[in-house]
Amino acid sequence: MSVILLDEPLVPTPPRWRRFVARLLRNPSVVVGGTILILLILLALFAPWVAPYDPFKVNPVQRLKPPSWLHLMGTDEVGRDLFSRLIFGSRYFLLICIVTASISASIGTLLGLIAGAGSVVTESIIMRLIDVMLAFPYILMVLVIVAILGPSLWTGMISIGIAGIPGYARLVRSAVLTVKREDYVVSARALGASEADILFRTILPNVLSPLIVYLAFSMPLAALVTSSLSFIGLGTQPPAPEWGAMLVNSRTYLFSAWWAVTGPGMALFISIFGLNILGNGLRDVLDPRSAA
């Protein structure tokens, strides 16, 4: 960090965000992960135009055909075009990531902020609750919640979202505890800012970077857990082209129709890997300690 400080006065200072973007682009992990993420988003947005076939169109005559010019990635067990299904699958992947992360991050952050900045009593109540949730075996908690709500894509996402709350709460609380003692918070308080103001205007922006890094790691985890739910029979409902469910249902073809397994397997792998490596890169860039 000291190195940057020394260098800075010598260079004309570009706007903060531009320096930030430049730093992002210099990081290979961010570039690779970001490219994958952007591609995913583009695929999801333009799926109907990119996909050559209807992803739900069943054609038993064409079942389990290996990749060809007609079907770039072959067909599945009921003759649906795998390439089209994989493209539409990007929508489910992003949906799962976004919904689960929104649930965990919003509730978790709120709890963490309150616990970190609130009174001793509220803190201990919240933290004991978080401790209880953390002590629960993660997958088992998800499974039980799904068993209660009944299996579907949405209940799966809600369960995974709930199970992810304690991680965020813990992270945000410890970040708040650190930030709370910083000068700018102390001075804001001295200037008479309200507690809520301090919490949301001063503290929250400053705990954003660990939060973003954590997001990048927890989203791919949600996609993995969704596939585990399918594995146990509590997952996404057919015929949704959700990669995890597709992989679960095609895994028996590992020895006979490799493309039916490889397609969803690779799609999941690349996307999850992309988000993970993006998280790695973001941590490098956003975490001031390692930004030397």
Add this chain to the structure above:
Amino acid sequence: MLQYVARRLLLLIPVVIGILLVTFLMKALIPTDAVTAIYSGTLSEKDAAEAIATLRAKYHLDLPWYQQFYIYVRDLMSGDFGESIRLRKPVMDELGYRYVNTIILTLAALAIALVVGLTTGILAAVKRNSWLDVTATTIGLFGISMPAFFFGLLLILVFAVWLRWLPVVPRGTMALLLPAVALGLIEAAPISQVARTSMIDVLGRDYIQAARARGASEFALVVRHALPNALIVVLTLVGLQIGNLLGGAFIIEAIFGWHGIGELAVNAIEWRDFTLTQAIILISAATYLVVNLVADILYAWLDPRVELNS
């Protein structure tokens, strides 16, 4: 120090009560009980009605929930975790032995995770932003980038079917290797990441720079200065990981036929065998709490600043 330990122990009490309450709440909320799940599908409902009623009475499922809770806690106090409805035997008869298996698998996986995670993490940090960094990070992330069941199947395909190095069917000590590798590689990712970050942090510190300026070898810097520091950070992570490992083991155990509590849990949930599920949750939660306590105490002992902060 003693005070710290005592306080941490006291804090466990509300957590344990909370876990008991939550598991019980789950039981009350799940729409089907094991008796119905097991009997429906084996014969028609009208014929099963009598048998179902008998069993429901036997396992107190016909009582209001608060009475069930009372009986449950009372039995628990006397060390009785109840009887599995599907297996028709005391839960602990089945659980004890499987728990040991899961612990063995978890420790073996942890060892692999530490070796892989630390190696890749350190290499990535030392040769930062080089191709070595990219390779090491990729290896570190490999296991966590695909579903556990698929990763397991691929490992079997490569190491058991193609290379014939390891058996498919669990047999003897070699049986441990494949599931431990699968689970270990999955858990290596966070260790690798934390090790890398903390190494980068330490390597960038002034005293390391100064030592480097004095001509200390890079190897010595890493091993003597940066590594011990990184290990302390990894230690707390490992505490948290144990919980994940127990959880992650569920799918891996089911795939590899490793008879631990995870494989049992998947079955227990499927058959809504809640006595068994509750016991598995309790025993996993207890393990998690104890391991974390130990990790935190170790951490506090290694790094006295922690005690003051928390």
Add this chain to the structure above:
Amino acid sequence: MLNRRQFSIATALSAGVLAFSSTRQVLAQAPQVARFRLPIDPEGLFNVQSISAVVSGVLGNYLLEGLVYLDADGKAQPWLAQSWQASEDGKEISFKLKDGKTFHDGTPFNAEAVKFHFDTILDPKSASPAKGIVGPLSKVETPDGMTVVFTFAKPFAPFINLLGQSYFGFNSPTAVRLAGDAYPRKPVGTGPFMFDKWVPGASIELIRNPNFKQFRPDATNQGQPYLDRIVLNVLTEDGVVTSALMTEELDAASLTADGVVPFAADDRYNIINDQNAKNLMFMEFNYKKAPFGDLAFREAISHAIDREAVLAAAFGGNGKIALGPLSRGIPGYDDKVAEAYGTPYDPEKAKQLFDAAGWVMKDGIRTKDGMPAKFSIRSYASSTTERALAVIQANLADIGIVVDVGTADWGSFYPGLLKPDWDMALNRWTWSDPSVMSQLFRSPGHRQLLPANPAIDTALDSADTALDPQKRMAFVSDAQKAILEDRRILPLLTDWPITVNRKVLEGYHFDYLGYLYAGDLKIAAA
């Protein structure tokens, strides 16, 4: 009665030989060990407490023996029984037992053991799922040590054939009393193999019964079993089983149609399709929910499903489509009735029938009286049902019926059907006797949702009480016709369960009910 998942387990119990083929050559006298697959860890090996397919399989294949077995034509033949005789009114059946059978614990098999088994099943305290199967059985008496008399509240035609099931294989009463609650973990029977040890969740090991006497004339080996030891490995995942067969760590296993592909061209393996399979995959309707109580609607929908496509998608074509409500493998299946009253795939006809019934097509979906044809189909989660549902959903969409598909694990799906808020369900049942129709389709039905239908109910009741086989089968035919005419279910297909075995394992074959001739198993000399 077994649902699909449980059954796939039953046929699954298969063989294993020496794990290391090379050691076999060196040690010619080495113990003969076979390794088979168990798809799940049995909950306990006691047929009074559990009749799940995995339990019945282990017990019936190796450990227990019954009064009768079913021959290749599905006819009951004496096994531990010497002969039997029904009374005039059909309410009493008496069995004479064969002499000279002993349990693995050395105690003799006799009338007392038979009575003990049925008394335990009838005892309400046992909460035995087998009790429902023997229905009207009221008491069991033993006039002498080798005679057993069964008394029924009303004549019960399926009884003799049911005795071939391993639910009615015999446990040593001494062992049951001695072990108490622990008995399901150490079963004692009269079969060719004896229980040795059980590593819960991992494996069950059986050893040769040195005092075994073969009472079944249809077994190839009339002497002592050849194998010294059988290891049953619990392996849930099909991909792992395929791998284990490839690496010769398993000697035989049940697999799905996709799982056997790697073995098809390999002459070291045999693939057996059970073409006498007794399962039926079908769609059922919730009569209490509109419009499924309406015959015209059920009639129309019955013509809409392309069964061949379902069979191809779900089972790789391994099986046969079904038009009748009884599986082809079950005695009494009437092909003429199925042909005459069945509803072959005919989307044009389905459309006409819907039009005629007032379901008019509008913007791709049919509507009647303001109600859009939008329904749900539920099933249990498995690759086969999900593939079948994909085809069914597409077929129905083609004729303007929009269905939403929902699958869940067994614990959610099956008990969930007891709440009458569903529309249609896809199910698969396996049973060896036509009485399965009474269990499923006689009012009020399996889930208490079926209205009385005299044609169906009378035919089924008559079939269940007619002791004369010929008369009984005539009623069974009537019942099939009446069920089809009511469109009570939409029969889809019967799949052929597949097993793969290594050829070094000889004598690997199954009887009519799908039990293994365990005494015939042998490992070929290298």
